[in-house]
Amino acid sequence: MTVTEVSACAYKIPTDRPEADGTLAWDATIMVVVTVGDGHDLGLGWTYAGAGAVAVITDLLAPAVIGTDTSEIPRSAETMARACRNLGRPGLVASAISAVDVALWDLRARQLGVALVDLFGRARDTVPVYGSGGFTTYDDSTTETQLATWVDDWSIPRVKIKIGESWGAEPARDLHRVALARRVIGEAELYVDANGGYTAKEALRLGRAMSDDHDVRWFEEPVSSDDLAGLARVRSGFRADVAAGEYGYTLDYFSKMLDAGAVDCLQADVTRCGGYSVWREVAALADANHLQISGHCAPNIHAHVAASVPNLRHVEYFHDHHRIETMLFDGTLPPNGGAMIPDRTRPGHGMSFRVTVAEPYRIA
Numbered sequence: 001m002t003v004t005e006v007s008a009c010a011y012k013i014p015t016d017r018p019e020a021d022g023t024l025a026w027d028a029t030i031m032v033v034v035t036v037g038d039g040h041d042l043g044l045g046w047t048y049a050g051a052g053a054v055a056v057i058t059d060l061l062a063p064a065v066i067g068t069d070t071s072e073i074p075r076s077a078e079t080m081a082r083a084c085r086n087l088g089r090p091g092l093v094a095s096a097i098s099a100v101d102v103a104l105w106d107l108r109a110r111q112l113g114v115a116l117v118d119l120f121g122r123a124r125d126t127v128p129v130y131g132s133g134g135f136t137t138y139d140d141s142t143t144e145t146q147l148a149t150w151v152d153d154w155s156i157p158r159v160k161i162k163i164g165e166s167w168g169a170e171p172a173r174d175l176h177r178v179a180l181a182r183r184v185i186g187e188a189e190l191y192v193d194a195n196g197g198y199t200a201k202e203a204l205r206l207g208r209a210m211s212d213d214h215d216v217r218w219f220e221e222p223v224s225s226d227d228l229a230g231l232a233r234v235r236s237g238f239r240a241d242v243a244a245g246e247y248g249y250t251l252d253y254f255s256k257m258l259d260a261g262a263v264d265c266l267q268a269d270v271t272r273c274g275g276y277s278v279w280r281e282v283a284a285l286a287d288a289n290h291l292q293i294s295g296h297c298a299p300n301i302h303a304h305v306a307a308s309v310p311n312l313r314h315v316e317y318f319h320d321h322h323r324i325e326t327m328l329f330d331g332t333l334p335p336n337g338g339a340m341i342p343d344r345t346r347p348g349h350g351m352s353f354r355v356t357v358a359e360p361y362r363i364a
């Protein structure tokens with residue numbers, strides 16, 4: 001069947017309170033939602049990116065995929081990438097491509113009347129998640145409440161907080177918040193994410209302290225993910241796993257990260273890397289390096305594809321995206337018990353967009 005329509009809109013949703021990590025602060029999240037259709041069924045995709053992605057989709061990607069057959073998504077993925085050559089693929093363009101790719105796969109699965117995980121092929125029935133938030137802007141009581149909700153109320157056995165506050169200028173407060181988190185979560189696994197806020201020496205010092213004193217198991221972007229040699233160096237200096245990959249927009253990026261020996265677990269984001277088409281290739285790259293893959297943010301969009309790869313570690317159940325996705329979509333998956341269970345009774349990824357709920361937030 002032929003793709004006959006592609007549309008895209010951008011929505012700006014305020015955060016529930018000010019949010020910041022080690023290297024960025026924000027008070028709203030922009031989501032670009034894509035719909036593709038064949039005149040009968042509709043496929044739905046989205047990305048968390050700038051509103052400029054709407055123009056990329058309308059001007060370049062829609063002409064590339066309208067008229068293609070829905071059974072030739074790998075060909076469409078290549079056509080979209082080639083159409084954007086002169087804009088440069090990493091960043092906004094790759095995010096736009098990702099949203100369209102997800103919508104195309106969703107449409108194909110709906111045409112066939114199968115869940116996406118059954119179209120890809122199942123490797124597992126459940127998708128482990130970790131609670132993610134713990135922003136540096138939170139006071140202790142807000143952090144405690146959030147962590148207790150995940151671990152005690154939702155029974156998620158692994159959580160992550162942000163550190164590296166103010167580009168690594170507040171290491172004492174970072175360690176205080178890590179100690180606080182450990183007290184609140186008991187035996188649950190504790191992860192931290194510096195978003196590239198530390199120098200290599202700072203990361204080594206804090207990584208050792210957090211691993212040894214608070215049993216931190218996962219140290220994400222201890223230094224900039226552009227510093228592959230730095231990641232590889234600090235990785236060998238403490239017990240926690242080093243993870244990175246959230247800014248991967250092309251397959252080449254992940255290949256170079258793996259070749260550098262930079263990570264213990266590779267992260268990839270469906271809404272940035274090129275959609276389901278590329279995410280599955282990234283998982284295979286990680287597998288060829290005997291590593292696991294972890295889905296970055298946008299938990300509901302990852303569930304089915306994550307269940308289709310054997311070397312999955314988990315998916316990030318990010319506070320901000322959880323809030324937005326449960327508000328704007330029907331069919332989202334609860335993280336209770338520490339795992340999402342893809343619903344195989346619903347075609348595609350199983351979600352539908354609440355257009356009227358989203359309308360007040362529309363900016364493009």
Ligand SMILES: [Mg+2]
Pocket residue numbers: 193195220221246
């Ligand atoms: Mg991160």
